[in-house]
Amino acid sequence: xxxxxxxxxxxxxxxxxxxxxxxxxxxxxxxxxxxxxxxxxxxxxxxxxxxxxxxxxxxxxxxxxxxxxxxxxxxxxxxxxxxxxxxxxxxxxxxxxxxxxxxxxxxxxxxxxxxxxxxxxxxxxxxxxxxxxxxxxxxxxxxxxxxxxxxxxxxxxxxxxxxxxxxxxxxxxxxxxxxxxxxxxxxxxxxxxxxxxxxxxxxxxxxxxxxxxxxxxxxxxxxxxxxxxxxxxxxxxxxxxxxxxxxxxxxxxxxxxxxxxxxxxxxxxxxxxxxxxxxxxxxxxxxxxxxxxxxxxxxxxxxxxxxxxxxxxxxxxxxxxxxxxxxxxxxxxxxxxxxxxxxxxxxxxxxxxxxxxxxxxxxxxxxxxxxxxxxxxxxxxxxxxxxxxxxxxxxxxxxxxxxxxxxxxxxxxxxxxxxxxxxxxxxxxxxxxxxxxxxxxxxxxxxxxxxxxxxxxxxxxxxxxxxxxxxxxxxxxxxxxxxxxxxxxxxxxxxxxxxxxxxxxxxxxxxxxxxxxxxxxxxxxxxxxxxxxxxxxxxxxxxxxxxxxxxxxxxxxxxxxxxxxxxxxxxxxxxxxxxxxxxxxxxxxxxxxxxxxxxxxxxxxxxxxxxxxxxxxxxxxxxxxxxxxxxxxxxxxxxxxxxxxxxxxxxxxxxxxxxxxxxxxxxxxxxxxxxxxxxxxxxxxxxxxxxxx
RNA sequence: GGACUCGUAGCUCAGUUGGCUAGAGCGUUGCAUUGACAUUGCAAAGGUCACAGGUUCAAGUCCUGUCGGGUCCACCA
Numbered sequence: 001x002x003x004x005x006x007x008x009x010x011x012x013x014x015x016x017x018x019x020x021x022x023x024x025x026x027x028x029x030x031x032x033x034x035x036x037x038x039x040x041x042x043x044x045x046x047x048x049x050x051x052x053x054x055x056x057x058x059x060x061x062x063x064x065x066x067x068x069x070x071x072x073x074x075x076x077x078x079x080x081x082x083x084x085x086x087x088x089x090x091x092x093x094x095x096x097x098x099x100x101x102x103x104x105x106x107x108x109x110x111x112x113x114x115x116x117x118x119x120x121x122x123x124x125x126x127x128x129x130x131x132x133x134x135x136x137x138x139x140x141x142x143x144x145x146x147x148x149x150x151x152x153x154x155x156x157x158x159x160x161x162x163x164x165x166x167x168x169x170x171x172x173x174x175x176x177x178x179x180x181x182x183x184x185x186x187x188x189x190x191x192x193x194x195x196x197x198x199x200x201x202x203x204x205x206x207x208x209x210x211x212x213x214x215x216x217x218x219x220x221x222x223x224x225x226x227x228x229x230x231x232x233x234x235x236x237x238x239x240x241x242x243x244x245x246x247x248x249x250x251x252x253x254x255x256x257x258x259x260x261x262x263x264x265x266x267x268x269x270x271x272x273x274x275x276x277x278x279x280x281x282x283x284x285x286x287x288x289x290x291x292x293x294x295x296x297x298x299x300x301x302x303x304x305x306x307x308x309x310x311x312x313x314x315x316x317x318x319x320x321x322x323x324x325x326x327x328x329x330x331x332x333x334x335x336x337x338x339x340x341x342x343x344x345x346x347x348x349x350x351x352x353x354x355x356x357x358x359x360x361x362x363x364x365x366x367x368x369x370x371x372x373x374x375x376x377x378x379x380x381x382x383x384x385x386x387x388x389x390x391x392x393x394x395x396x397x398x399x400x401x402x403x404x405x406x407x408x409x410x411x412x413x414x415x416x417x418x419x420x421x422x423x424x425x426x427x428x429x430x431x432x433x434x435x436x437x438x439x440x441x442x443x444x445x446x447x448x449x450x451x452x453x454x455x456x457x458x459x460x461x462x463x464x465x466x467x468x469x470x471x472x473x474x475x476x477x478x479x480x481x482x483x484x485x486x487x488x489x490x491x492x493x494x495x496x497x498x499x500x501x502x503x504x505x506x507x508x509x510x511x512x513x514x515x516x517x518x519x520x521x522x523x524x525x526x527x528x529x530x531x532x533x534x535x536x537x538x539x540x541x542x543x544x545x546x547x548x549x550x551x552x553x554x555x556x557x558x559x560x561x562x563x564x565x566x567x568x569x570x571x572x573x574x575x576x577x578x579x580x581x582x583x584x585x586x587x588x589x590x591x592x593x594x595x596x597x598x599x600x601x602x603x604x605x606x607x608x609x610x611x612x613x614x615x616x617x618x619x620x621x622x623x624x625x626x627x628x629x630x631x632x633x634x635x636x637x638x639x640x641x642x643x644x645x646x647x648x649x650x651x652x653x654x655x656x657x658x659x660x661x662x663x664x665x666x667x668x669x670x671x672x673x674x675x676x677x678x679x680x681x682x683x684x685x686x687x688x689x690x691x692x693x
Numbered sequence: 694g695g696a697c698u699c700g701u702a703g704c705u706c707a708g709u710u711g712g713c714u715a716g717a718g719c720g721u722u723g724c725a726u727u728g729a730c731a732u733u734g735c736a737a738a739g740g741u742c743a744c745a746g747g748u749u750c751a752a753g754u755c756c757u758g759u760c761g762g763g764u765c766c767a768c769c770a
Contacts, residue, residue, distance in 0.1 A: 267769090554763075627717090
């Protein structure tokens, strides 16, 4: 053995040894209890970041249960990450002076597919270098035909059960990129903008002044609203105003949504181009009049503004209002703009037909599962967080206007104007007998396929595997995607299988940079975790993520943490080295010693404590315990006390030390798999594995 | 604005249902060491536990408020 532990000398070899000996491949073994985790699939196209490094919790659970004799499955996979990947690909195209609009749908899809395939190996290699005990023989990809097939089945079932509907709702649409974004994908930007005060002539005399940040949308106004309690406007409610330029007569309505103190207390209602106004219009049964097209130009107003771009129209409207003496004032106002995270332009709320999932029935079932404890949440404090998320869930828009993803299997019959859902293009319309279909251009929201991940991966692996390992034991992920992912997995998973997709949820914290900020690409503060792995070894890196950090709390990246764990690894290494050296010169005498007894006693206490922590998902405490015991009790105390006995050739002392040490290696193994395996093999033979004990 | 969360040694963090002279890692200081390890050992210094009230025999731990980080959500024409 070397004087110090050198990770790079062993890690690759050891991982290959594990794979070659199929130590990670799960099979159905009815004599054993199953323990399964499906890895949250990283983006196939990107390198790992620190969030992925937190999956070390999963490896800890997997290896711990493997050592306890469970049949374990940790199933890896990759996500096609629709929007994210198409975004990266488009940047790539731009460098070559091209854009997505230069290609047909099929060609673009094929190009992105190949682009992803080129990069896919990266994250897989990185997961291996972290030592993760993943069963690579069962790896899945969200774009695998078998997975897509299951996603289609689920959609079809939802459609038949009446849980999918099509509705014209407002979407955040980027008129530059030609894509709509979900609320989760927009970038908020605070800005100071103008607030225009516009006079609307009231039919029968007088006027009412509204304040607006979007004068050009007045062409699509359907009402003016005031607060019912507002005395200033009491007499005007029910009257009509004549909309300048278009001449439409629209009602003055009352809605408590209006803030009397803001602006003039009178608001124009433009349901086709404002989310709040859309809600108001639904409440009051008002029509939707779209005056901005998907090309970002004013349309169908039959005014001089038709064909103008939004900004130009805004100026023109302002100019015309001045001429008509209808512009009372222009003030400054701070507001939050929703912008496109690709091009930074302001997103346009536009009405578009989309597929929606009616979530209420799914939410009800999901809540029952959590309430009844069929799904347990660890740490417990996240339970109410999850319940609240479920309570607040609104119908889920699953249509995305991108090509990189699973295309929605919905077909529109041009003669009956009905939608059909089926895996293949229907041969003929059941209503009219014709075959004039058009497939929906949209793809599924990536989360729609991700929501099916636990059962889709297992079902596509084989019925026996699915029956044995589903519901999975634990879903481990970051608390920041409880809403986007975890809650949806519960809803869709239960809907499709009538079982909870996982029995436990374990949530880890976020990794933050030195300044306490969350690491994210948009903030540009992402560090490559792999550099630390190379520098200090995977074991030190892994342990550093857990040591002294309470489960679910955020972790601040600090190299000192890793140094501490690197030192610990070396300590463990040298204890092994010391035992081995004494074994070579071991005598035969047997002599009892009070320190031997004390050591055994203390160890059994340690072991008992360790098991408690591990079962309670208190991994940090378990690691801390082994750290404390091995270093400060075993090495600093007992080893020193028994040194003389070893010199005297007392085999009892050596055996006791070796046994306790070996057991501690197993306890440490889930946290530091490489070094513990190397030492184990040095002790017991290079064909053996600590995982088989 | 709402919900949640954090604010403990120079730095990064633990402190289980309120009960110890408040702990760990890293750093700092002093001493030690040619046989496991300087990625070491021994010893030491360092905290009015964000602030202000309150409950209690007892509060870092519970309650209220303030200030300051953070996450998610909502957002006002």
